[in-house]
Amino acid sequence: MNAIQLPIVNPPLKVFLRWAYTLSITSAHDETIPWYYSNFIQLFCNKKFLERGRQYYIDFFRGKPNELNFNNPFLLTCSVNYTILQSLASEAWPQFFAEQIRSGYYCIVFLDESKLSPAASYQKAPFPHHLFLYGFDWGERVFYASMFDRTGVYRNLQIPFQEFEDAVHSMRQLLRDKLTADHHTYFYKYEPHSPYPFDRMAAIDQLRDYLNGETHLNRINYNPDDKEAFGIKVYDYLQMYYDAVESNDPRLVERNDVRHLHALWEHKRMMSERVKYLVTEGIIPYDEELVEGCRELSIRMLKLRDRYIRHEMRTDREVFPQLRAQFDQFREVEPVLLQKLIKLLEG
Template identity: 80%
Template structure:
């Protein structure tokens, strides 16, 4: 068998690759859907990005470690670093990963993405990143991979073996010169889980955490400190971030303005889809205020993201006033809607 592909689905969340990669595997299996809708409720963001110059991040939060590290119940996970792979001959890398794929393992390889021609960073500064491999064609000497391309679109494409090897070799050199840390290469095999019905308790706990601006997830292994804000409090730091952007604050580190708004929209979309799922499954009764309210929040969040994209193409200073207005609206409206959802779930 000279060509082989493992099943993947267009992932429902793409803001960060840890979600896109793992969910593209599990979303292809219907039995994972109740688990999916029991999760992805909480948000977190960095707080001290102006004080220490770190990049600002806002993202879904499912406790620590992150999703690449053994955090998905449907994925049998193993990981290796470059030290372990050191004795693997350079020419043997394509066959090694093709063999893992043939054995049912999706491969998430840590390499230098600037050596991959579809990447936005191609032939620019080194860019250590994870690449998702789900298939190969040995006759064509290509891997089937998923990644964000040079236009910023997440899609499936082909990576020639020679580019893959160049990216690996470049990463080896970066590590040898201590120019980056090794974030490991991961192997995932889909393992059917015991039945996982929708978990009302987990969902209610996360909803309450969101409303209270705190987290109780995985505290046995992770002690939240002053570095992160959670839930409804994320709006305060989103506003702080875009105020700094508007004022050209020199303390801002690397910027990714649109991604923050994209993740915000994904969160509202996910909440709206979850409510639809709960109604369809008979877990909660239909409530027009809740269903239509979250659909409206989702539409406004998407429009806000799109308006900012247009602002980056052709400057529109009024976009910052719209950001302030929307953040204030969401901060006021979401507690009412989510408290109603909690009440319906509690029955």
């Protein structure tokens, strides 16, 4: 066949590509849903972003390594670096990746996104990044890909083979000149898992970790240190971040103000959807305070994120006291709801 598209869906989480890419594969299969709702409970962020001049981030936490590195039980994973692929000429890369897709592998290719016309970085400074390929059309000489486009919207689009080759060639040059590190290219094949029912104990453990501001996930391979905050404690550092934004603190680097609020909204929305799933599946009884409380947190967080987007278009200094007030309320309300959820899960 000259054209193939492997099955994908609009991913439920998009804040970082490691979630969007992998979940767009697994969420197409109903048997992965109990696993999905057993996870994505914990949050973490970095604490030393002002002292060390590092970019601030907040994200879901599922232990280390991250999701691209063999951390999804439904994905058979292979990774390679540019050293292994160095014998492959740039013009041979389209055929090589088309063959992997033909064999049922989704491809996440590390390349220079500034050579791709849909990207925000197009024709600007080099931007090493991962691109998700799920299909190709050999006659049209394009890959079917998913990425954040120049407007910041995650969507499916077509990447011409020539742009793909240019992006690979540029990445090779960046690596040759030691201007970046190789973050590897990944190949994923969906592999049906043995039955994975909703894991009450895994969910309870993550909920307790969240409330205690700590983590016990994958401690056999990873020792958390004082650079990261977990669970309920992330609000303290979110507040520190937006205080620095309000005062134009020169120590802030690579700002991405809206993304942090989007991550928080995805977390609240995900918790609300999880509670609805647990009630629908009969895993917990219906509890109006819990269902409506989680739904309300999700709505409030979405409104806060959208207000900040408007602030970035037309300055609204009142958004900063609103952020402080909302974070304080979340610190009060969320523990009450999550303690109730733990009790219902314990039966």
